[in-house]
Amino acid sequence: MKKIYLFFTTSLILLLLTSSPAMAADFGTAWTPRMEAADTALKNAMQTLAVTPGTPGFMVLTNAGYGQADGASTEPFLDVIAMATGRTPGTRTLLLVNTSCAEPLWFSVFRKDNMAAVFVKLDRDGFESQRLNLAPESLFQPEGWTEAGKGLIGNRLFSVASISLAWAEDAPWPMLKGAELHDHFCPGLNAGFIAKAYLDRNLPLGPGDAYVFVGAPPICAMDALQSAFGATMGKHGAYSMLVPDKAAKLADGGAAPVLIAMRVNKQKDVCDGVFLGFDWAKSESFTGVTSADRSPSGGKSNPLFYISRVKMSWKLAQMDMNDKLICIKDLGRFDGPSALAAKVASAGADPYAAALTK
CATH class of the missing domain: 4.10.910 (30s ribosomal protein s13; domain 2)
Structure with missing residues (x-):
């Protein structure tokens, strides 16, 4: 009873x-007029998309908890979102993008079936909104991307589009968490999670083990590994250094070195390491995106720069990890005492040589 x-x-x-x-x-926290306005803005966005808290297949992406509103932190707005929309992290429908604490508060409400979204952002006059068409057939056209980016969303389009489309393809939760930290989905972040899958199978952690990663050269993959393993710089788990000429000598075919992964056990005083390469040509063949697409004339001023990255991540999200693993190549192994990890991590000139001259 x-x-x-x-x-x-x-x-x-x-x-x-x-x-x-x-x-x-x-x-809990007393609601402020700004929170009431956010509640109204979210409900208006839902009405625009014809969804209710009970509707399946929609999500909210936000920088609440990281950005600011009226000079204050924005964690109370997470409760506003949950109550207005019914979206929660536990149901994989509320994702928190790690932005600068100086960036204004924003939300994006995204509907999976028709790829429609409403972007809401706080400015001096209150919350403004913009309706978006994130359907690939529209967004992946230069004119479609340019038109969307002209509005309120601006350069946040890359974050919102890349994460929303990957979520729509049921990207695994650890990958979505990595995208939260990285603030967008891109080919480099995908490479990090493919590297994680490789390590899980070929250099798995046992009792007392921890990874130490060296990104050489530094790429987005490092954020995926930091997110997945808690291997942060502050905890001496991740390092990055720009040594492209040194790394090139280890390249094998189309696989260029992207990182050094070391499994360290201080109690046993051992370090087992591997040089990992990533074959970008293979990943491009899977997705129909070419290196020319990813490096268009004009660089970031060309919509193709962002379109290619979003398209590639969206396509990779649709693939089974077993198929993607062929992009990773073992370019060499090394071992030694646990102190070897610190030696490699501090060898700014050439960490690859440091690993081999233990």
Whole structure:
């Protein structure tokens, strides 16, 4: 009987929390006029997309908790989002993009079936919104990308489009978490998660083990590995250095070195390492994106620069990891005492040579 009473009491509290902002405020942060405005803006976005909290197949992407509103941090807006939309991290429908704390608060509500989105951003006059068509057949055309980027979303289009389209293809949660940290999905981030899958199978962690990574040269893959393994710079788990000429000598066919991965066990005093290469040509053949697409004339001023990256990530998200693993190549192994990891990580001139001269 007590269990039944507890169940109904808990259910009533949850109902009260989610039924109105005014009542919810009694249990947490008092709602401000700005939070009320955010609630209204989110509900208007949902109305535009014809979704309700009970509608499946839509998500919210936001920098709430990282960005700012009226000079203050924005973590209370996470509750506003949850109550207005019913989206939560636990259901993989609320993703938090790590932006600068100086960036204004924004939300993107995205509907999976028709690839429509509404982008909402806070400015001096309140919340403004822009409807977007993120369907690949439109977005992957230079004119479609340019037109979308002219509006309120601006250069945030890369983040919103790349993460939303990968989410629509059911990208695994660890990859979505990596995209949150990196603030967008791109081929380099994908390379990091493919490298993770390789390590899981070929250099797995055991009791007392930890990875130390050296990105040489530094690329986006490092953020994927930091996110997946908690191997951050502050914890001496990740390092990056620009040594492209030194790394080139290890290239094998189309596989160019992207990182050094070391499995370290200080208690056993051992370090096992591997040089990992990534075959960009193979990944491009899977996706129909060429190196010329990724390096168009005009660089970042050319919409193709971003379109190629979003398209490539979207295509890779549709593939089975077993198929993507052929892009990773083992370019050499080394081993030594646990101190070898620190030696390689501090060898700014040539970490590859340091690994081989233990």
